[in-house]
Amino acid sequence: MDLNSVLSPAYLSSLKGLALKARMVLEGTMAGRHLSPFHGFSSEFSQYKGYVPGDDIKFLDWKVFGRNDQLVTRQYRDETNASVYLVLDSSASMAYSEGGTVTKLEYAKVLAASLALMAFGQRDAIAVAHGAGLPASFLPPRNSAAHLRQALQMLETLEPAGVTDLAGLFGRMAARLKSGSMTFLFTDLWQDPQAIITGLKEIRFKNQSATLVQVLAPAEMAFLEGTNLELEDMETRETVKISARHLKPQYQETLAAHTETLRSECFNLNVKFLRVETTAPYFQSMRQLLQRP
């Protein structure tokens, strides 16, 4: 069984326990790499790296140069005390799973738990928050095993409800962020882009890095099939009769425009924007998350 199959949402959805899923995802993500995603200054040697012009020459390993006549620099594992904020949009729309095997919220929870485990392994403080508008629950950043269990339990028991208000959620979360923290925002972004941008700006001004993860089900990206549908808004219960087959092209155009707007604004705010699909293997999404911008 290959990695794609083991770490696919379809396979992992059959397992119980978010911690187990997150650990498997994390191990799968790190398999073969054995590299810390966080490279920086540390007293713990990490690896050699070929010298390239521009590197600080103080990290040159002269002994190696003396033996092999090669210029290499020494790299050290960074040791930080950063706080990782995991913010999940738990509005009712996150319960959507059409086209996939897990809901958007379930997918986001696995990703968040995996990040929490990784952060705990790096002795970073973990903070978890979720909500549709106001943060329904907030676990402040700490670095302990008990805190990790509490965070995972909180994620596991998370249920979708409410109407999306990302501006309110992000704004109130921004007030609780500590400087130098890393924030991961898991949401489907079904709101007016301007409101989202407003909330993002507040977060961006409070910490150093932020990653906006848009979790979408396949049906949300490709739209539905069929001619006569009565769509019901999962948050507001509003209904509308459409012909999906005829509306599909226009939907996709609008979605692309909506995404492009957000992507552009995120770029301007130096916020990493990532869109994942609930059918994508977790480790792929994790690698995208951990990839440096």
Place this chain on the structure above:
Amino acid sequence: MFSLLSPISLWLGAALAVPLMIHFLGRQRLRRQPFPSLLLVRERFSKSMHRHRLKNLLLLLIRTLLILCLLLALANPAMESRRASAKPDISIALIHNGIYGRLQPQGDAGEDPSGVQASLPATPNAQGTEALDLQWRRLRALDSLAGIRSQVLPVIEDGSGAQEVSERFGNYGGAVGRAIAALGSRPGTAQIHLPVFDWGELAALQADLSLALKEHPGLQFVLTDYGKAASRLSAFTGLKATPSPESPTIRLVARLSPEAANDAGGKTQVSLNGRLFQEVSPLGGRAEVTLPLGEGPRTVGKFALASGGFASPEFHFCFPEAGEWALAHAGSALASLPSLGRESYFRRIVHVASAKDIPWNGAVGGAGKADQGGMAKTGSRGASGGLRLVYLAAERGAQPDVYARAVEYVKRGGRLIIGVGRESDIPMLNRFLLQPLRMGRLGNLVETAGAGSASPAPVSIDREALARMGRLPVDPGTLGAVRKRFAFAPDSGVEIILRQGGVSEAVLAAREFHKGQVLLWTTDLDDLEWSDIGVSPLIPLLHQAFQETGAGDRAANLAVASDSIYTASSGQDADGMAAVPAAAGAGVSGNGTRTEVFDPEGRPFTKVRADGSRLRIGPFDRLGIHLIVTGRDTAAFAVNLASHGPAGGIRAAEGISEDPSATAWAEANEEAKAGFLKELKPFRGRLTVLSPGESAVVQASVRRLWPEFLLAALLLLFLEGLISATFSLRRSRT
């Protein structure tokens, strides 16, 4: 008028339900689907859905119309073209003479009897089709009453007047098929004019006509219904002929059927020998006309409805060649009704108004024109031409010189029959005629049957005396009764042929006087109050034999037949054959001479056989004179004036007979017509039934519309694609 030539294709109209069902069922099958957010959907929803609904409605409409157009194109629609109706491309007239009758010309008498006149332009018209200006004038008349039945003559007339089809067909089928084949692949429209007499016969062609109409969309049939008119062939249910007692005329009364009597106008035309004699208006269902007698050697008359176009049964009565034989007619005529049509009897008798008009010189005329020389010449025995037989009815007021000429006539070999009646001047007759002829004397009037008496004494025959007169039947049958006669005292040498009781009670006496011979009747043959032996077949035979004994060898082989009117009632065998006595029997079968019998149409009887002295002929089913040909000689006799011989002689004598078969035929014909038209109802616009005389040029021609509908379907298909493409383009632009 719009019509569908293949309406059965409309059954495919169920296909119309397909787009409708898809449309409406699709609308009802609405599936509820939860969706995370309508944020992006709501934005585009209103415009898109409105366009979508509009597009759906337009497409539904167009597709429905598309299928409808295809269905109509398959149904082969056609529409009468008013422009083309007046100018059909070609016209075919099928002349069918399959009726036993005569077509009455409907047009001007002086024109050619051909029925169709047409003109065809040399070049096609602007529409590319040939146009024919057709004027239907009248049907081609039949050649004769004896024309061959069931002959159909297709006539295709074009502008040059060429008759493209001239062959005759024995039925409608061959002619219609030939006419359609002659149409070939000509463009435009064509009309076939078909006079119909017998719808039953045409109904057998219903399948062929349907196929022709289906395969030739421009083909039209114009049927002229002569069926009702044909029934007028038997419109005359009876004919009564009554000779006038005062003039040499005969009064004919034809009884019309109720249908014919109700016919508008109802003019009845009477023609003699092919010429219109008189047109009368029927009164009370009876058309009456008085005809002169002695117009010619043989008179053939005919009753016909002026408006019907068909002849009634012809009536035949024949009179002798003028001047050959004479009948001195005075008072009540000898031409009693049963004698009408007996050519072998009357052709040798000339009617004259009175004794003074006896043409002793051999020519009919007044007394002043008679001369002794002529009488002497014609009175010679055995001579051809001139006076041979005189029936002299003793009339009151006859001049002695007339009787003197009669006596001289007998002396020179003439043969004289003397009749008496209520107007006879007996003393004058005794003195100037009977006594000079040594016949004897007539006495007072004797009434042999009183008022209370049931029946008078029968008349007996002296067979030996009768045999001496000539070739007479061995069994003359029943003569009848004599109620009134004059007493007669014969001289010596007078033979009493018929008597009523004793010798002194003579009814018919004969005597040879010099070279001639005399017959004397003591009763009035033509007055039923006096006697009814005048209606006996024996009397004309006796008279004929009387004159033939003076004709010598010239009439030796002449067979004398009796009148079947009487044999039908008394002498007809169980197998319907009439026993016709052949005179003496010598020339018929004894010497093996072949004898043939022909009906009035010239067709031979198939059932003729001779047994000894009798010819057995029958059954009789034709009107008019029948000819018996034995060797080189020809005799004739009349069968009847009615279509079928009535049972009783007296009834036949009155000439009145009903013909129920005609009514039955008319009803069957109408039923066949209704059935035929019902079967061809899908082609009603192209099948026109006209009344006789109605113009046939008003019929419209048919313009096929399936190309238009097919074009419309293609346009709709293009429009459907255009609409789809337009909506797709708008969608892609947005």
